[in-house]
Amino acid sequence: MVSEKTIGRLSLYRRLLTELLADDRLNVYSHELASLAGGTAPQVRRDLMAIGYSGSPSKGYDIADLADSISSFLDNPNGTRVILVGVGNLGRAIMSYFKIQRPTLNIVASFDSDPKKIGSDICDRPCCDIAELETKALELDVRMGVIAVPADRAQNVSDKLVTAGITGILNFAPTRLKVPDHVYVEHVDLTTSMEKVAYFVQSGRKSTEPDA
Amino acid sequence: MVSEKTIGRLSLYRRLLTELLADDRLNVYSHELASLAGGTAPQVRRDLMAIGYSGSPSKGYDIADLADSISSFLDNPNGTRVILVGVGNLGRAIMSYFKIQRPTLNIVASFDSDPKKIGSDICDRPCCDIAELETKALELDVRMGVIAVPADRAQNVSDKLVTAGITGILNFAPTRLKVPDHVYVEHVDLTTSMEKVAYFVQSGRKSTEPDA
Numbered sequence: 001m002v003s004e005k006t007i008g009r010l011s012l013y014r015r016l017l018t019e020l021l022a023d024d025r026l027n028v029y030s031h032e033l034a035s036l037a038g039g040t041a042p043q044v045r046r047d048l049m050a051i052g053y054s055g056s057p058s059k060g061y062d063i064a065d066l067a068d069s070i071s072s073f074l075d076n077p078n079g080t081r082v083i084l085v086g087v088g089n090l091g092r093a094i095m096s097y098f099k100i101q102r103p104t105l106n107i108v109a110s111f112d113s114d115p116k117k118i119g120s121d122i123c124d125r126p127c128c129d130i131a132e133l134e135t136k137a138l139e140l141d142v143r144m145g146v147i148a149v150p151a152d153r154a155q156n157v158s159d160k161l162v163t164a165g166i167t168g169i170l171n172f173a174p175t176r177l178k179v180p181d182h183v184y185v186e187h188v189d190l191t192t193s194m195e196k197v198a199y200f201v202q203s204g205r206k207s208t209e210p211d212a
Numbered sequence: 213m214v215s216e217k218t219i220g221r222l223s224l225y226r227r228l229l230t231e232l233l234a235d236d237r238l239n240v241y242s243h244e245l246a247s248l249a250g251g252t253a254p255q256v257r258r259d260l261m262a263i264g265y266s267g268s269p270s271k272g273y274d275i276a277d278l279a280d281s282i283s284s285f286l287d288n289p290n291g292t293r294v295i296l297v298g299v300g301n302l303g304r305a306i307m308s309y310f311k312i313q314r315p316t317l318n319i320v321a322s323f324d325s326d327p328k329k330i331g332s333d334i335c336d337r338p339c340c341d342i343a344e345l346e347t348k349a350l351e352l353d354v355r356m357g358v359i360a361v362p363a364d365r366a367q368n369v370s371d372k373l374v375t376a377g378i379t380g381i382l383n384f385a386p387t388r389l390k391v392p393d394h395v396y397v398e399h400v401d402l403t404t405s406m407e408k409v410a411y412f413v414q415s416g417r418k419s420t421e422p423d424a
Contacts, residue, residue, distance in 0.1 A: 004408065011407040015386045019364050038388025080410040089312065093305025098406060100301065105406055143413045146406075152231050168413035170406055174227045176250025184412035186405045193398045194310060194317055194358075194382055195223040196216065198292040200396035201355045201380035 002050050009047050010070050012037050017067040027060035079104045081142045085130065085157050086149035087112040087122050090172060090190070094146060095123035108140055133157070137164035144168045151175040158185075214262050221259050222282050224249050229279040239272035291316045293354045297342065297369050298361035299324040299334050302384060302402070306358060307335035320352055345369070349376035356380045363387040370397075 016036045020028055030048075031041040051073040053066065082098075084091055087110045098105050110122055111130045118129045128136050137145070137160075145161040147154050147169060154173030161169060168184045171177055174192065177185050228248045232240055243253040263285040265278065294310075296303055299322045307319050322334055323342045330341045340348050349357070349372075357373040359366050359381060366385035373381060374395055381397045383389055386404065389397055
């Protein structure tokens with residue numbers, strides 16, 4: 001079983017490899033990839049061993065081959081169909097961001113409660129009535145959902161997604177979700193991230209004062 | 213010294229308290245707040261003790277008073293001035309998201325290298341030439357920056373921000389940054405988060421197979 005952290009690093013390595021390819025590079029050493037990823041060479045080698053990749057470290061890894069191997073491991077060859085709930089500013093940004101960045105992660109529909117949005121196309125995808133979330137999610141045969149609604153509605157949306165057979169949730173709502181054991185939740189809390197940086201900036205300013 | 217994790221939880225508590233206030237609630241018990249935050253009541257009490265808050269647990273905390281105390285601890289009373297570098301889809305979304313969500317975190321200007329963007333207003337803020345990043349950042353007297361450029365340009369932008377006196381960075385680029393010890397970096401990697409969920413959805417599908 002490959003750990004959550006390894007999966008995260010593999011995703012990062014792939015992106016770094018793609019950037020190296022775009023710079024016409026052909027080979028990369030583990031220490032170089034490690035340095036770009038902010039890790040160590042032994043960790044890079046362990047991560048690649050975990051997915052059964054054996055390169056030729058003497059002249060470095062073949063970049064295109066390694067990127068392909070990571071993709072075979074990480075990606076569903078048919079792509080992953082995703083629905084997004086909550087088409088506010090952030091929901092819309094997520095849709096357009098992933099459309100460009102990761103075409104294999106295909107947001108096939110969005111859901112909202114705003115009558116002005118329902119029935120229209122948002123980022124080239126139909127925006128559906130949130131009241132029909134469970135039936136539509138089943139119809140669309142999706143297993144992955146993105147939650148971009150306010151915190152007080154997130155648990156309700158999560159429950160509906162789980163009922164509809166969703167087994168992976170990317171949660172942007174600033175609240176932790178209660179889900180059954182078979183459901184994987186990744187929590188992205190933008191406001192907390194921003195507020196943490198702001199706090200440390202502010203407290204750093206105070207650091208000349210005693211006891212600060 | 214209050215830990216990074218406590219700061220994150222305080223930010224979360226404040227948002228949950230604000231939502232309770234919007235529902236006309238006046239008091240909340242530590243176990244209730246803990247449940248909303250996905251933590252435990254002793255943890256909530258420890259976190260609040262860390263900022264010197266002593267409530268009256270017999271009838272629960274006064275919500276408005278507690279939210280105010282957290283704000284006094286977390287926020288710079290004058291607001292925090294922030295600049296954002298990289299006005300792509302995501303950069304734009306971050307600007308509009310924080311304008312609505314956290315008016316105390318004030319993104320005062322953005323920077324990009326695209327001549328079509330430079331000189332125009334984006335989200336009601338001037339978009340400046342990235343070539344002028346260091347001088348403008350000094351002029352604007354900011355200590356906090358958001359990086360929303362591609363990975364291969366992030367370290368260069370980070371170096372310039374540090375030179376200009378920035379001590380806190382929220383980094384959306386999929387690469388780790390090397391910064392001096394006095395600079396705090398919070399990394400938000402949306403693509404990795406999305407790809408992790410997609411991987412676990414896909415591997416969950418395989419879980420009926422042996423050794424999966």
